[in-house]
Amino acid sequence: MSLQESSARGFRAYTAKHLDDLLRRAGLDDEHRIRVRAVATVLPFRTNAYVVDHLIDWSAVPDDPVYRLVFPQPDMLPEADVTRLAALLRGDAPNAEIQAVAHGIRRRLNPHPAGQLDLNVPHVGDDPVPGMQHKYPETVLFFPKQGQTCHAYCTYCFRWAQFVGEPDLKFASNDVATLVGYLKEHPEVTGVLLTGGDPMIMGEPVLRRYLEPLLELEQLESIRIGTKSLAYWPQRFVSDPDADDTLRLFASVAEAGKSLAFMAHFSHPREMEPPVVAEAVSRVVSTGAVIRTQAPLIRSINDHPGTWASMWRGQLRMGMVPYYMFVERDTGPQDYFAVPLARAYEIFRDAHASVSGLCRTVRGPSMSSTPGKVCVDGVAEIAGQKVFVLHLIQARDPELVGRPFFAHYDPKAVWLTDLRPAFADRFPFEPAPVARRLSA
Structure with a gap:
């Protein structure tokens, strides 16, 4: 396999042109490989020999979590899009045609x-x-x-x-x-x-x-x-x-x-x-330097409290400071990776409860949204309503930092825009409605 290599430091990068050979190493069949390649025409692919040789358990592919961290998966994009791109690849369509289709798909992914x-x-x-x-x-x-x-x-x-x-x-x-x-x-x-x-x-x-x-x-x-x-x-x-x-x-x-x-x-x-x-x-x-650690909560990779507790303990032993658990953002293959906010809170809570106070420097689950970093503090029943309890860790408007607010409980919600305010007609970061002027 031809490799991009810097002989001075031994770094070898694999890019999309190496993808099919790497997938053969995993023993994946022709149909699976071409659908992965189809996704890779839309989303970027790059890895290196250290990740491939030392972090991925190739006997567990395609379910290995590190493999899923760096290799595209056939169902990361809508099935119709993947099928269309796979057909173009099978037919050796001109690259310009493939890229035009990929460009249109990217525009729908909130880049x-x-x-x-x-x-x-x-x-x-x-x-x-x-x-x-x-x-x-x-x-x-x-x-x-x-x-x-x-x-x-x-x-x-x-x-x-x-x-x-x-x-x-x-x-x-x-x-x-x-x-x-x-x-x-x-x-x-x-x-x-x-x-x-x-x-x-x-x-x-x-x-x-x-x-x-x-x-x-x-x-x-x-x-x-x-x-x-x-x-x-x-x-x-x-x-x-x-x-x-x-x-x-x-x-x-x-x-x-x-x-x-x-x-x-x-x-x-x-x-x-x-x-x-x-x-x-x-x-x-x-x-x-102080090393602070962070990552998003990602379905099929780290969506278990034991995984996070293990990471935080290991980071503490090495001298690092656990800092953030993020919610997967509303972009790219969010539908593939997203964990519902209710489940995200449960994972964070259970992991947080199982580590020492020195690990509890970590904050989350946090959404890096347009108004700021919105943290899901929990689920509660208030005045007969089941609600999410939220606050802004950081905000465009500093006056909003740390002030709790509430949203109606929705077990399917994965992002801030899926939520509706509770006990108010708007969230605190939303502008007040413009008062209508009465005609004379």
């Missing part, structure tokens, strides 16, 4: 949830600033242009639209000067999150060009890096040629008086089993 290209994008005057989001007053997200890929793609990723090769679905920037200028004009911003993709796909010299200018800003208290690298390529901090230089760069953040928060994504306990992961975690923590 930019929570107003990512509208509500969150900062402006200087009337001009949008590319590659930045400013959803909460104190936090700006920045998408480094060189970090808009990952060591491997998660099939549930809510940023899947960044990776499908359509320019109008991407947002990224390499203009650090504009970022710094924007921050100086907005002294209320105290934290910057570098995200993507995965910023840790960048080598140390490139990462340094983004980090060092931020260290000069007195207003900044924290720098966050969102990454899956500890799970999918821990060698980045152990044996890569620039691993030591990267750790020295991390240490310089603490030396500058800033907090470096390493936002690590772990979706299943198996991702933490290889010894190299513990070594990578130890090396990152030694720089003064």
